[in-house]
Amino acid sequence: MCGIVAYKGQKDCFPILLDGLKKLEYRGYDSAGVACLVNNKIDITKRAGKVKELERAIAGKKSSKNCNGLGIAHTRWATHGEPNQKNAHPHSDESKKITLVHNGIIENYDPIKKFLRSKKIKFKSDTDTEVLVQLIGYFYNKGMLSFEQSVRAALQRVDGAYGIVILNTDFPDMMIAARKGSPLVVGIKDGEFFIGSDVSPIVKHTQKIIYLNDSEMAVIDGTNYEIKSVDKDVSLPKKVEKIDYKIDDFDKGKFKYFMHKEIHEQVTTIHNTLKGRSTKSSVLLHGLSEYWEEIKAAEKIYITACGTSWHAGLIGKNLIERFAEVPVHVEYASEFRYNHSIMDNKTIVIAISQSGETADTLAAISKANDFGAITIGICNVAGSSVSRETNCGIHTRCGHEIGVASTKAFTSQISILYLFALKLADSRKRITKTDMKKHLEMISDVHQKDIKSVLKKEKSIKKMAKKYQNASDFLYLGRGLNFPVALEGALKLKEISYIHAEGYPAAEMKHGPIALVDKNMPNVFIVPKDKTYDKIISNIEEIKSRKGKIIIVTDSKDKILRDLSDDLILLPKTNQYMFVMLATIALQLFSYFIAVAKGCDVDQPRNLAKSVTVE
Numbered sequence: 001m002c003g004i005v006a007y008k009g010q011k012d013c014f015p016i017l018l019d020g021l022k023k024l025e026y027r028g029y030d031s032a033g034v035a036c037l038v039n040n041k042i043d044i045t046k047r048a049g050k051v052k053e054l055e056r057a058i059a060g061k062k063s064s065k066n067c068n069g070l071g072i073a074h075t076r077w078a079t080h081g082e083p084n085q086k087n088a089h090p091h092s093d094e095s096k097k098i099t100l101v102h103n104g105i106i107e108n109y110d111p112i113k114k115f116l117r118s119k120k121i122k123f124k125s126d127t128d129t130e131v132l133v134q135l136i137g138y139f140y141n142k143g144m145l146s147f148e149q150s151v152r153a154a155l156q157r158v159d160g161a162y163g164i165v166i167l168n169t170d171f172p173d174m175m176i177a178a179r180k181g182s183p184l185v186v187g188i189k190d191g192e193f194f195i196g197s198d199v200s201p202i203v204k205h206t207q208k209i210i211y212l213n214d215s216e217m218a219v220i221d222g223t224n225y226e227i228k229s230v231d232k233d234v235s236l237p238k239k240v241e242k243i244d245y246k247i248d249d250f251d252k253g254k255f256k257y258f259m260h261k262e263i264h265e266q267v268t269t270i271h272n273t274l275k276g277r278s279t280k281s282s283v284l285l286h287g288l289s290e291y292w293e294e295i296k297a298a299e300k301i302y303i304t305a306c307g308t309s310w311h312a313g314l315i316g317k318n319l320i321e322r323f324a325e326v327p328v329h330v331e332y333a334s335e336f337r338y339n340h341s342i343m344d345n346k347t348i349v350i351a352i353s354q355s356g357e358t359a360d361t362l363a364a365i366s367k368a369n370d371f372g373a374i375t376i377g378i379c380n381v382a383g384s385s386v387s388r389e390t391n392c393g394i395h396t397r398c399g400h401e402i403g404v405a406s407t408k409a410f411t412s413q414i415s416i417l418y419l420f421a422l423k424l425a426d427s428r429k430r431i432t433k434t435d436m437k438k439h440l441e442m443i444s445d446v447h448q449k450d451i452k453s454v455l456k457k458e459k460s461i462k463k464m465a466k467k468y469q470n471a472s473d474f475l476y477l478g479r480g481l482n483f484p485v486a487l488e489g490a491l492k493l494k495e496i497s498y499i500h501a502e503g504y505p506a507a508e509m510k511h512g513p514i515a516l517v518d519k520n521m522p523n524v525f526i527v528p529k530d531k532t533y534d535k536i537i538s539n540i541e542e543i544k545s546r547k548g549k550i551i552i553v554t555d556s557k558d559k560i561l562r563d564l565s566d567d568l569i570l571l572p573k574t575n576q577y578m579f580v581m582l583a584t585i586a587l588q589l590f591s592y593f594i595a596v597a598k599g600c601d602v603d604q605p606r607n608l609a610k611s612v613t614v615e
């Protein structure tokens with residue numbers, strides 16, 4: 001799971017490739033590497049760690065001055081083999097003629113490696129990728145097949161997923177790219193070619209894009225190119241799309257970390273998500289219009305996603321079932337893709353993804369499409385694979401999210417799900433005009449002042465965070481709409497501070513997790529003043545009597561909560577839907593300050609990637 005960028009043209013490769021890698025670092029930052037053609041030899045530079053390490057190494061190289069025209073680059077999230085320099089891409093075959101970068105996993109690498117070893121081929125790395133490049137080299141160096149035929153022969157023998165770009169020193173004017181399962185995009189501009197695992201490293205240079213489909217390859221030779229099939233030597237039509245997409249250079253502004261900036265941005269991002277999507281009496285979701293007749297007649301809805309987006313899905317289930325009375329199943333995309341889900345053309349599958357590139361979510365969409373279900377994407381990145389592979393969809397419009405731990409995307413996803421639930425309820429006549437109006441009034445008054453007032457509590461939240469920074473385990477507990485908030489609070493803490501945390505339904509905690517509670521264990525309770533209030537008070541008492549530390553996030557000023565709590569975050573009084581957002585933001589800040597206090601790399605936590613592009 002990694003990012004690929006490649007360039008073929010007349011310019012110096014390094015600035016283009018390094019800039020592209022920085023845009024792709026959200027896909028992994030275990031190592032980075034570049035291979036360029038210099039004087040008809042492959043010049044490779046790789047470093048363990050982030051792109052800035054590679055940048056430093058390249059700055060010190062002479063070859064960086066004369067590397068014109070042909071280069072491939074890669075940022076890695078380790079799957080096979082440790083995240084060190086040896087395993088960093090690009091990888092070459094034994095003859096050093098053929099070099100490639102790869103995104104995906106070669107599942108049958110082991111038997112192929114054994115076969116190649118039996119032919120006395122030696123391996124330098126522990127990666128599945130090296131097996132693929134050695135296999136291409138094996139076919140090519142036998143002298144029977146052309147470069148292109150060797151690539152095809154190797155790809156026909158591998159199982160799993162790949163997006164690859166390959167160079168061959170015998171063909172200094174040629175570059176081959178191919179994909180199966182891992183997206184790859186080709187940008188075209190007057191004799192120059194840019195290849196990326198998504199459009200982010202390309203759009204700065206050209207808006208003319210070809211999205212490669214599975215089992216397609218792009219063969220670039222000089223200033224010409226052909227799209228061909230991986231399965232047989234036939235040309236395929238070139239479908240050049242003009243995209244209207246801009247990526248700004250990323251700027252942290254006055255903040256030390258992107259995550260902190262993105263938490264603060266929620267004052268406007270939630271508003272931007274909702275803006276123009278409703279009138280006083282109805283919800284407008286134009287992205288769904290074409291399929292609305294089918295959507296409104298749905299007998300069943302699946303929501304599928306990963307990580308934080310999956311938590312948004314749980315809130316979506318609550319809202320859709322509550323308002324529209326359609327049964328909703330929420331499944332991890334990694335499970336959904338292999339489960340025996342029962343779907344047909346009366347089933348709606350909603351895929352939620354910030355990045356739109358998560359491999360499991362894409363596989364789930366593909367499965368739903370095969371079953372004839374109507375697929376809806378709720379996605380933040382226009383032009384991403386999720387946007388393109390679903391039948392219809394809604395963009396969350398919250399701007400680029402760079403911190404690996406998702407924050408503003410989550411509250412925007414919930415906002416969209418809220419709108420969707422209301423629209424569906426309205427079309428199915430499950431909500432009165434008066435109730436609909438009330439909800440839409442709430443939406444139009446997006447409570448920016450309430451979000452601001454939570455953000456103003458930063459100082460006290462920071463103080464609290466310092467107090468708990470050395471805890472080794474946390475429990476996060478909530479009920480109803482706030483159970484997913486508890487899950488998300490626990491996930492945020494785990495991701496960025498490496499403290500073990502579990503989210504649980506507040507009452508279910510009695511069935512196991514309570515055994516963990518002792519005087520050192522902080523328990524975060526999310527307690528809105530709603531119909532679950534009294535029940536949660538009982539759950540708090542149960543923990544309190546076992547001497548657990550109690551942290552309460554609430555909108556109630558009741559004395560009992562102050563008496564029961566060791567620490568309390570008081571949120572402004574709003575409504576139960578807005579409470580979910582405000583509690584989430586408070587918990588994001590809490591995790592953030594704990595991670596900062598512990599000296600963690602908040603924006604790029606260890607072992608994680610912003611978008612998980614392998615299974």
Ligand code: G6P
Pocket residue numbers: 306307308309352353354355356357358361404405406608609610611612
């Ligand atoms: C990774 C990220 C999470 C994110 C999840 C799903 O695990 O670290 O923050 O929630 O992927 O990503 P998506 O882009 O599909 O929402």
